[in-house]
Amino acid sequence: MTVHRLADSFVDFRSDNTGAAAPEIVDALAAANSGTAAGYGNDRWTELVQRRFSELFEKDVQVFPVATGTAANALALASLSPPWGAVYCSPKAHIETSEANATGFFGAGVKLVLVEGDYGKIAAPALKTTLVATGIGQKHKSQPAALNLTQATDMGAVYRLDEVRALTELAHAYKMKVHMDGARFANALARLGCTPAEATWKAGVDVLSFGVTKNGGLLCDAIVVFSDGIAEPLAYHVRRAGQVWSKMRYAAAQLLAYVEDGLWLKNAARANALAQRIDSGLKALPGVKRAAPIEANEVFLELPPKVMDGMERDGIVFFRRAPTLGRFVCRFNGNEAEVDALLASLRRNLSAAA
């Protein structure tokens, strides 16, 4: 993690987690701060979370608030796989690139198997090829256990529902379970325009990492369990993983505020719209290659190093994911002026480099 030296005044496209939290969520947390409440989730806020999310997903779901997306992913996958199991994921997946072996840790040795596809997606034919060659039932082979789909993907693309269904059907045909890493689930939903149920269990998802932090939350994400047989053992695992707050109400209050009055979808729609504004602006800059379609709130651009140097000098801050790959993330509370500054800097530095 390179810490960029920031100009006095700069425009921040580093990440959705560099941003502030939604004031509604902070207010709700503060409002929960009165009176006593039973510990470890036996409080009325957490009870309400279970009800509210069950309404939201049109199904009796079990919700486990946890501190981070890494915890959500690793606990979810550990709940789906025996220690000798294999989890299939994209080479771009957060669990592969950015979680410091958390899946192996929580899963007592569970292995990640990489499956190719475009833009951080898994391609169904590639998954099929991998599964066919897997050696089902062979005791010396890690056995297919779970499929990990990141929605939106780590390249800013969004799986269409038919793509999700094709993958989950294949997974289930091999008796695997399906985990959706929804660190940017709201952004995907805003893009797809479907219901939360349609995007998840109706499309074959068994467990969802429900991201909050990147879209206006602060200290809490959640695991949402759709399928049977998962939640009961998971309730022990979250506890032994140190992921159950004794003062759970302050986490539950965040989750409640996040989904209250559609805040999560409003936030996501705003962030996506800013990314779309970049997308539109790029049409006037034909030399710039998008590394993936811009479908959520992340923009990946292939840019010469000199152009990125110049943009940084202009006070545009962002992450360089490779020598010629820049990532620009739009936050729910970003604004059009920031996008326009980004586009102007990009234009200027492209001209200079030409």
Add this chain to the structure above:
Amino acid sequence: MTVHRLADSFVDFRSDNTGAAAPEIVDALAAANSGTAAGYGNDRWTELVQRRFSELFEKDVQVFPVATGTAANALALASLSPPWGAVYCSPKAHIETSEANATGFFGAGVKLVLVEGDYGKIAAPALKTTLVATGIGQKHKSQPAALNLTQATDMGAVYRLDEVRALTELAHAYKMKVHMDGARFANALARLGCTPAEATWKAGVDVLSFGVTKNGGLLCDAIVVFSDGIAEPLAYHVRRAGQVWSKMRYAAAQLLAYVEDGLWLKNAARANALAQRIDSGLKALPGVKRAAPIEANEVFLELPPKVMDGMERDGIVFFRRAPTLGRFVCRFNGNEAEVDALLASLRRNLSAAA
């Protein structure tokens, strides 16, 4: 965890984690909610935590904010022990009774070895006896790795500094490291009247679980590392354990507010004073046996079940730790009237049972 059916009006002595958070901490968290900040602890709040705690402990310490005390304990112990190591703890220790095998999980199979003592303490002679019989260097034996001291203990007692030193010297003589579970560290400090440094590294402690939640915090505790060679690998372990928030500033802000202007010690002193008020009141109730000396904010009383039944009917809520053992915890924001209600109910029900 039995969820008590609470009367409309009740007096809550269940736990320090059933209470609200200190408004100063909630305010600080809200105040951090402005502008952008680098993720994962590369922000100025977290940097300030490192400085502020180093001043507080009169030593360059490394601070790892984590979500829960269980995470703090298990990560700290895993940083001190190889997988074939043994952690020595009291049979009353939280890591033994209440953390769902977290030490074994984070430590890849690390084992707890129970050592007796009074009131949740470990007695130095008992530790010595255990160590002598341990089989140092014998490959089929778990090897002494870490000593776990809970300060204040899980029975509400407080180790004197000479007791701590005797134990840590013994531990170090056996090449063990020392972990202090300070879930109620502030309460112990308020009792001891010594400096944080005197209570920890000057007394031989290598790593501290620095409790915040029970004394006015909400969603954050911390690991404080005093000794060399521990922090660098731990920095990876906290990350793979899903215990590093991307929006770390909201955790760091809690820690800063907690120690600002001695808030933590003021809170602890108030909770301790309420427990002392119970202690004083018990002098007029000679039939009641304290299960441990009342030295912090917890009160353990041996009581007939009928007396406890009656108290619950009176609206006094608390935890029954055994058929004839009740635990009453004083919160930093409890008050004298609550204590007096407790004492009155106790007196009334003792008379009725007599």
Add this chain to the structure above:
Amino acid sequence: MTVHRLADSFVDFRSDNTGAAAPEIVDALAAANSGTAAGYGNDRWTELVQRRFSELFEKDVQVFPVATGTAANALALASLSPPWGAVYCSPKAHIETSEANATGFFGAGVKLVLVEGDYGKIAAPALKTTLVATGIGQKHKSQPAALNLTQATDMGAVYRLDEVRALTELAHAYKMKVHMDGARFANALARLGCTPAEATWKAGVDVLSFGVTKNGGLLCDAIVVFSDGIAEPLAYHVRRAGQVWSKMRYAAAQLLAYVEDGLWLKNAARANALAQRIDSGLKALPGVKRAAPIEANEVFLELPPKVMDGMERDGIVFFRRAPTLGRFVCRFNGNEAEVDALLASLRRNLSAAA
């Protein structure tokens, strides 16, 4: 493990694993050394083991040959417990005293809970008391998962069948599974005079560590699974634990020879008879206290250090388990002269010390 400096001529009571292997077993291993055979247990010797053991136990059992008793125990227990589970065992149990945290390793953090009893046994009332206080379903508590019984015990005693049944019924009432550590199972069987079935699954045992090494084997023990739902996942776990030999036939041949024509019971009966000869000899030495009844092939005697010093000078080698506790183990291929030498040395040194 102290390596005793041995006299030129000495009498060896150190352990049953210091002895040579039964020639029948070595011969069988050598006889298997012809032609080719499919690897990893897909050979006719291993197939025959499954059949032969199923006849022996009067039930379709699954047998997993493994390298050591530690592997057998740890894999068996891991197959019975989730990572947050508790395994109940005696403080004298081999899994507690002598396996270097193997249970925690194979079980991803599984915890041992010690339950008292006489002579290395678990007492049913003590188990009941522990279970009642356990906190079933409480997420912060390790949950009862498996009961570990060592038969014969690590103190040389043998559970009566009614004792076993009382314990397994209690365990099953709490939805636990039962593992029998049968490192000296043959010695127990020889003592009890019952069938293998009566000693195990008919008495409520779910999985057995079937000891071979201590009773004439050399490089192979086995796990025998009686109950459903255990063998299939275990088949993966043994493989990932590096406990499946590619040339399995040489392990299977050992197991076949071990049970052929009752060799195992003959060997055990001889070792037990030697221990009984010591027991008888002790009647003439009223000052010597047996630490446990002598019911299998191990003898534990409380002896003054000077007496043990003298015996060692006499060339009697054995293990000192504590400053005043000596362990003397009779091997299947020991003889009466050795026992008589032991008794003579004991008599002489007791007189000298008197």
Add this chain to the structure above:
Amino acid sequence: MTVHRLADSFVDFRSDNTGAAAPEIVDALAAANSGTAAGYGNDRWTELVQRRFSELFEKDVQVFPVATGTAANALALASLSPPWGAVYCSPKAHIETSEANATGFFGAGVKLVLVEGDYGKIAAPALKTTLVATGIGQKHKSQPAALNLTQATDMGAVYRLDEVRALTELAHAYKMKVHMDGARFANALARLGCTPAEATWKAGVDVLSFGVTKNGGLLCDAIVVFSDGIAEPLAYHVRRAGQVWSKMRYAAAQLLAYVEDGLWLKNAARANALAQRIDSGLKALPGVKRAAPIEANEVFLELPPKVMDGMERDGIVFFRRAPTLGRFVCRFNGNEAEVDALLASLRRNLSAAA
């Protein structure tokens, strides 16, 4: 593992582990069966192994006999990597394809990272590219810990010494340790014609899995440690992994016989020579493509399914590694007639398919 239905008379090229053991090794094992010996490796055979291997490798090495190659690999790698470490290996490596997540299990979550190269080798430039992009010191990334080289490779090729050195230098430059999986180390050595020292520590190898089973052994392989700081903790890990036999002398005797009078190299040379006979025979069959150069005792051929069907009907048994890839392994005790039968069948079926 498909169990082939074998013809009454067949020629076995399935694996080197389907073969019988070298009679010298079985004889040595039987010869060890006399008298008593201290357990768990404190015997004179095991002591002699340490000495004999130190002579063989021209260095004070530590040898850990273990049951299987999987155990050797996984324990060796766990001794080189923290749980958040990455082990770099070929996609063809046994640890990746055939050990059921053992590396993750023994290493508490250690991750395998695949690096391309020809014929089961790792290509130094590919390793360099991977390491450059790794994110050294970034806490959310698994950190480079160990390089795994299979010698001979799992495709039957052999690294030249300069290739090994280029890779180990690169690894050490990144502060990684190097593990050589020598399941077929003798075959590689026979090919290279160098000393054991030159092939290992003099070329930068820190730990070697010393394969015995595939080249005439039966129930024992070994870990050989060259570098400092590894053996001491490993001594505990092998014990808690259930990989230390109490009657260790029977394992040590195998290792001694294996290297006595160069038996291991004679065996390997014979197996290699049979593979060379196939290689020569293939020159007359220009349509057959070798999937890798034939440099040890394994032959991988790209063949149409119909040809492989026909060969099986002819009684040639082997493993189909993919629909058009057959693996033929030459055993140390195979013979020229078998090779000639293989070549004849191949020729016949190729003609039939043409």
